[in-house]
Amino acid sequence: xxxxxxxxxxxxxxxxxxxxxxxxxxxxxxxxxxxxxxxxxxxxxxxxxxxxxxxxxxxxxxxxxxxxxxxxxxxxxxxxxxxxxxxxxxxxxxxxxxxxxxxxxxxxxxxxxxxxxxxxxxxxxxxxxxxxxxxxxxxxxxxxxxxxxxxxxxxxxxxxxxxxxxxxxxxxxxxxxxxxxxxxxxxxxxxxxxxxxxxxxxxxxxxxxxxxxxxxxxxxxxxxxxxxxxxxxxxxxxxxxxxxxxxxxxxxxxxxxxxxxxxxxxxxxxxxxxxxxxxxxxxxxxxxxxxxxxxxxxxxxxxxxxxxxxxxxxxxxxxxxxxxxxxxxxxxxxxxxxxxxxxxxxxxxxxxxxxxxxxxxxxxxxxxxxxxxxxxxxxxxxxxxxxxxxxxxxxxxxxxxxxxxxxxxxxxxxxxxxxxxxxxxxxxxxxxxxxxxxxxxxxxxxxxxxxxxxxxxxxxxxxxxxxxxxxxxxxxxxxxxxxxxxxxxxxxxxxxxxxxxxxxxxxxxxxxxxxxxxxxxxxxxxxxxxxxxxxxxxxxxxxxxxxxxxx
Numbered sequence: 358x359x360x361x362x363x364x365x366x367x368x369x370x371x372x373x374x375x376x377x378x379x380x381x382x383x384x385x386x387x388x389x390x391x392x393x394x395x396x397x398x399x400x401x402x403x404x405x406x407x408x409x410x411x412x413x414x415x416x417x418x419x420x421x422x423x424x425x426x427x428x429x430x431x432x433x434x435x436x437x438x439x440x441x442x443x444x445x446x447x448x449x450x451x452x453x454x455x456x457x458x459x460x461x462x463x464x465x466x467x468x469x470x471x472x473x474x475x476x477x478x479x480x481x482x483x484x485x486x487x488x489x490x491x492x493x494x495x496x497x498x499x500x501x502x503x504x505x506x507x508x509x510x511x512x513x514x515x516x517x518x519x520x521x522x523x524x525x526x527x528x529x530x531x532x533x534x535x536x537x538x539x540x541x542x543x544x545x546x547x548x549x550x551x552x553x554x555x556x557x558x559x560x561x562x563x564x565x566x567x568x569x570x571x572x573x574x575x576x577x578x579x580x581x582x583x584x585x586x587x588x589x590x591x592x593x594x595x596x597x598x599x600x601x602x603x604x605x606x607x608x609x610x611x612x613x614x615x616x617x618x619x620x621x622x623x624x625x626x627x628x629x630x631x632x633x634x635x636x637x638x639x640x641x642x643x644x645x646x647x648x649x650x651x652x653x654x655x656x657x658x659x660x661x662x663x664x665x666x667x668x669x670x671x672x673x674x675x676x677x678x679x680x681x682x683x684x685x686x687x688x689x690x691x692x693x694x695x696x697x698x699x700x701x702x703x704x705x706x707x708x709x710x711x712x713x714x715x716x717x718x719x720x721x722x723x724x725x726x727x728x729x730x731x732x733x734x735x736x737x738x739x740x741x742x743x744x745x746x747x748x749x750x751x752x753x754x755x756x757x758x759x760x761x762x763x764x765x766x767x768x769x770x771x772x773x774x775x776x777x778x779x780x781x782x783x784x785x786x787x788x789x790x791x792x793x794x795x796x797x798x799x800x801x802x803x804x805x806x807x808x809x810x811x812x813x814x815x816x817x818x819x820x821x822x823x824x825x826x827x828x829x830x831x832x833x834x835x836x837x838x839x840x841x842x843x844x845x846x847x848x849x850x851x852x853x854x855x856x857x858x859x860x861x862x863x864x865x866x867x868x869x870x871x872x873x874x875x876x877x878x879x880x881x882x883x884x885x886x887x888x889x890x891x892x893x894x895x896x897x898x899x900x901x902x903x904x905x906x907x908x
Contacts, residue, residue, distance in 0.1 A: 375678035382675030383685025411659025416687030420680035422646035425627035431665035457598035463655035465612035470648035479640030492740030496747025511537025536580035541707030568708035619663030774810030812852035857888035
């Protein structure tokens with residue numbers, strides 16, 4: 358089996374002038390990944406070092422396999438929340454088992470991504486529609502806010518859905534710790550101002566450092582402010598997590614959800630940068646890169662990783678020219694883990710909550726929801742269904758609800774293809790859709806239809822009903838119906854028989870039927886089914902204009 362290493366291709370052509378941009382981008386990216394790793398580890402209910410390990414080991418291998426030159430691998434809020442919300446019941450309150458299950462989920466994600474690469478299933482990422490992802494991310498943002506607000510104000514949260522968390526926060530607001538709220542809100546204000554005035558700058562890192570210094574100078578722990586706690590120095594013991602075989606079945610739904618989120622996000626990031634900078638995105642290679650990164654994160658005691666949109670934008674804005682910037686960032690995280698991780702223990706929890714809250718603000722796309730409301734109400738309903746699914750049923754079920762909605766959308770569209778009613782373009786022998794071009798000329802006594810899809814067992818009844826309804830709606834029955842099959846790349850056996858039944862019904866009404874411009878495979882199917890005669894005889898020479906003139 359030949360496993361490609363795209364890095365070998367661009368490394369051979371590496372220009373030394375790119376190195377400065379890659380190094381600066383790597384340093385900037387590391388400054389974003391460090392607080393992200395700490396914050397998302399807290400979302401996953403894991404110790405802070407787990408987030409650092411995931412970013413470190415994922416980053417050490419992702420750059421070798423990815424086809425996008427700017428995508429940054431990282432822990433993400435959505436996947437971290439999935440981990441935190443899904444593993445509590447399985448772990449039974451045992452922190453060591455919780456960590457092993459999280460690492461096991463990363464290994465299963467790696468396995469799924471590897472099989473997707475083997476199957477060349479890059480198109481799978483297109484099955485989750487953008488409207489579903491918008492609704493899901495908005496729901497994740499609201500859920501995450503409900504989990505972080507108690508930490509920001511210095512009192513205990515609860516473990517429930519969005520509505521339970523919000524009710525708990527409002528009931529216990531009187532228990533706010535003034536010192537926690539003060540430093541948390543100050544950090545939140547600094548981060549918000551940094552978003553406005555210092556775009557693409559590592560403001561979060563400066564806020565984290567400021568929080569650590571404030572904690573040491575002011576003795577915040579004595580005022581009841583909870584601190585991050587000890588972060589072990591050094592690397593973990595590498596290896597497979599201690600799991601039972603039965604755990605794999607319990608982890609599989611979670612791994613599938615994490616894989617879908619990671620694959621869709623990583624592919625979307627790659628497509629965005631490809632459109633901006635040129636080149637070609639290989640979605641299958643992104644699967645392989647995800648597999649390698651999650652394998653490394655899993656054996657390194659981390660949890661599932663994927664491409665991160667904000668981190669990737671920071672990487673690009675820092676001047677990255679190649680994926681080498683990801684390796685530089687991983688190297689800096691390695692230095693922190695080996696020599697400086699103990700300094701993180703004094704980080705106030707409210708500051709970390711503020712970092713998470715600002716990071717999640719990018720998930721809530723109110724402008725996109727407004728645009729869907731104005732331009733496409735059905736898509737808006739789909740987005741809201743995904744959003745409410747997350748808020749009411751939890752993150753894991755929310756992902757599955759979103760995936761099911763996407764598939765239902767796909768099937769509905771495939772089962773209701775557009776049937777164009779054609780008219781002649783004035784002054785020509787060409788015909789096009791009268792719905793789009795009302796000035797097209799009608800042909801007296803002749804109705805012309807063009808199904809704009811392949812005809813298969815689940816959509817042919819809709820096509821036949823649309824044609825028959827239009828014929829019956831005419832005040833004067835037409836003399837002929839022309840069926841343009843040029844836009845139908847295939848016709849299955851059931852569809853061939855359905856077209857023959859439609860032709861028989863129209864013939865019984867005294868209407869002549871003529872099919873034209875069928876493709877070779879479609880002609881073969883209709884002849885094999887013995888229905889071509891009922892459709893007026895089919896060949897590769899007769900056009901719509903020829904049929905109309907003959908009729």
